[in-house]
């Protein structure tokens with residue numbers, strides 16, 4: 127298989143921008159109308175998610191061994207879209223038709239053979255993983271909302287109790303769908319370590335014009351049933367032998383997975399110093415301070431420091447959470463979570479200040495869905 131030709135041809139196709147997903151979906155829905163029902167009614171936002179991933183993953187088939195765990199997770203997670211094994215050839219056909227259309231004269235029988243083989247390989251890993259997990263886990267869980275509190279303008283804390291046992295690790299996320307917006311899935315991080323009653327906490331902030339975040343914060347209420355996909359991600363999880371002190375830096379709802387880590391240390395140990403810096407623009411946006419102060423009072427190894435950047439009347443720390451946190455850095459492992467901008471700024475500040483990269487773990491709340499390692 128000529129993997130350079132695969133990559134080169136995808137680069138050429140990708141130059142056509144938005145035209146590519148437009149053509150792909152038209153081809154798919156025309157050739158296989160039964161697949162239309164799997165996709166959201168409105169395809170306006172993020173319609174390039176699947177197509178970008180297809181081109182990227184399939185043309186990088188030479189790295190397939192490195193990304194097998196990612197593809198297995200993606201395949202298992204695709205069950206939440208009601209994707210079945212028989213849909214894979216349909217998507218493969220639409221992909222080939224799209225390549226042929228955009229490559230014109232450059233579409234050769236050899237290239238067609240290589241793309242077919244590469245797609246087949248990726249699809250095989252995904253479908254096999256989906257099939258194996260079907261015997262053990264449901265395609266998604268249902269979680270009844272048992273608590274819904276709008277704690278600050280545009281920020282809600284939501285607790286849902288899941289209908290089956292749900293094994294996850296503190297620091298992980300899952301994609302969530304809300305009844306008001308069927309078939310739209312977005313990732314949210316668990317704000318708690320696993321509990322016996324199978325409940326999970328989510329911290330959701332409305333983004334401007336955001337479909338799912340608005341529905342979750344302003345539309346959802348107690349008694350609604352959320353759909354929750356399988357837990358994903360290992361960027362912020364603690365490894366078994368991780369017993370070092372921790373310095374946690376949160377921006378906005380980026381607090382969620384870091385609070386989960388604090389709970390994990392509280393429940394499982396081993397005991398160690400944990401310093402949590404909670405960044406927000408104004409003190410009104412410090413939506414979870416009451417719960418955090420309670421945890422701090424109960425656990426002598428924990429210190430919680432709120433930091434606000436745009437509130438002259440706040441009596442605590444001012445500025446960016448990372449700058450305040452750096453003053454307390456004594457070689458601890460550092461975890462950062464928040465918006466893309468907050469995480470990028472914080473990580474470069476940490477590196478500039480001499481924190482070794484291997485001590486820094488971070489995750490960003492991007493619009494991206496499944497992400498490669």
Ligand SMILES: Cc1cc2nc3c(=O)[nH]c(=O)nc-3n(C[C@H](O)[C@H](O)[C@H](O)COP(=O)(O)OP(=O)(O)OC[C@H]3O[C@@H](n4cnc5c(N)ncnc54)[C@H](O)[C@@H]3O)c2cc1C
Pocket residue numbers: 171172299312313314315316329330331332333334335336337338339340359379380382465490491492493494495
């Ligand atoms: C691994 C992971 C974990 C996440 N955990 C959380 C969490 O715990 N709490 C939480 O509040 N959010 C979290 N997010 C973000 C969340 O998945 C959604 O992206 C966010 O809620 C917006 O979805 P939406 O449907 O409302 O917006 P959309 O309708 O998808 O987008 C509307 C507009 O807002 C822009 N936009 C979308 N998402 C963002 C964003 N995150 N930042 C800035 N602009 C954006 C889009 O480009 C678009 O222009 C996480 C994201 C990832 C990848």
Ligand code: HEM
Pocket residue numbers: 161164165166171172173175176179180183200203204207209210213214215217245248249252301309310311495496
């Ligand atoms: C090689 C095969 C495939 C790859 C690499 C792939 C990859 C992806 C990725 C990365 C996403 C975004 C992740 C997310 O939102 O959780 C996605 C979304 C999606 N995929 Fe796939 N996929 C493949 C095959 C399929 C097939 C066969 C179907 C069935 C028709 C399908 C249906 C969907 C749907 C419905 C979405 C959500 C799209 C949206 O919300 O706009 N995928 N895919």
